[in-house]
Amino acid sequence: MKSYAKKHYLLVLLAVITINFFLPRLMPGDPFLYLSVEEGEVAAAFSEEQIAQYKAYYGMDKPLYMQFYDYILKLLQGDLGYSIYYNTSVLEMILLRIPWTIFIVLCALFLSSFFGTLLGAISARLREKPADKFMYLFMVVFSEIPSFLLGIVFLFVLAAKLKWFPLSGGITIFAPHTSMLSYMGDLLHHAALPIITLTPAGLGNFYILARNSMLTVLSKDYINTAKAKGLKKWQILYKHALRNALPPIIARIFLSLGSLFGGAVLIENVFAYPGVGKLMREAVLKRDYVLIQGIFLTVAVTMLLMNWLADVIYKKLDPRVFR
């Protein structure tokens, strides 16, 4: 099984920072005009000295590698710059929003890996029977549907028509919460639809992986031994087989995080859920480039951190990975 080395994380982080650094510099037009003039407005004329002064102020007169060095130095201090539109610190805005996103991503990750593995194991036991064939087809088809489209269907049918779930938002505004419990209930009620929508995206992958992994394990000798010992069927399946089939499934968690975050960005916009994805769309609509870049960097860092965490847990679970 492939586990990502530390070098890998640094490489990705460097790539993200480099993209963030060079994109605005590759843009046509003057960076300092782009900061101060709205699209379509007539730019005020500046004298040569003024431009030189502004360039010195923003550090644009330095050579490119010095600017890059300064940029990284600023990032290390947690300075992501100021939002062009909202005029507040980008980092603060993102820190307010990112817990929402992480919450739904983690919930969906847990649900999809749990149910995917469970259904995969069941399917492997019922191999080649109609139930297995049907489930396989259903899962493959289901996982292909883009999750935000599914979300729109849920939004209109379950929330707008049947009114089982709230239409939008992360919490009922101005609702008096007498106890912690009602507060939590309200949170979950709002998060339910986004999580339900995000889950199928990963479910199919986990299902197929679990099914394949179980089929390999079930053909091993020690399963025959267990059968010969007269163990019960569920004991063999869940105690002997599933345990050995788990490592590749856990490893898949690394790779599915990226697509889950991507799905979350879209789904948050379907349900107007107050996470980072919705902020990103707002930033896109307002052409707030600094904010867009900040979100991209933060999402990448969060993803890498979660990857790293999963890596650590994986090594604890499966000592064979130690190299």
Add this chain to the structure above:
Amino acid sequence: MKYAKLLKCIRKIPGKLRNFNIFSAYGKIGFVFVLLMVLTGIISVLFMGEAHKIPSGASLEAPGLIHPLGTDDLGIDILAQILHGAFVSIQVGFFSAMLAGIGGSTLGILAGYCGGWTDKLIMGICDVMMVIPQLPLMIVLGAFFGPSLRNIILVIVILSWSRPARIARARVLSMRQEGYIIAAKSYGAGFRHLAVKHFIPGILPIILVSIIRLISKAIRAEAGLTFLGLGDPTSKSWGVILNRSINFSGIYYTDYWKWWVMSPLTVLILLVLSISFIARDMELLFHNKGDKL
């Protein structure tokens, strides 16, 4: 003369597909649907002119005889928009998958053949591409490049060449060990000869499958990006229609969503599923049961 084998190999693929019965029932349905979408796209461009842009009725009409799927808030026929959207989606899917497939496999062949630092560099970028959060990066690139169909295709290509590159490299690496390649090399075959005569014909089937998967991925990505408002509002794709209808203020409290939201959504889902059915059948056909997308 040199390209004879390559041409033969390309010619063999439609031959294999000529027998329609190799497809499963789902594959056939998928094939018919994709064909239908291509046809409607062509018809809409050739014969319907500007019907997807110009109002032809009152705003927000319910489905009826003149407007089978009703009209949107500007009074533009929704069916005409859907038909035109098929053209946009297939255009995006086809061009980005082709570019990513050809570019990616070229890089993969280079990486597999040259080895050394070329290999390390290309595979390093591939690894980064696999881990980087794709959609946020697409949004960043899309926001900076500006909304246009060409830029969306470009962004999708940048983010999806890594998979065909990986596949091509793995295949070339294993081919290099085989006797006929070693023999060809010992006769003094250069890179161009090997690539045209052996590598490309060898990887063509698996790359084809991966290109079909990329088409579906590109269509999904385009829909997602335009849904977020990063699309070109003048090229009415299904994502643009969705974006417009969802953001219409009364949409939750009226029945308009039943045709305005659901029709682009349904065709989008059907198209993505159809392509994935075809890809599955092709996979079985070329005996490539490797990892899936």
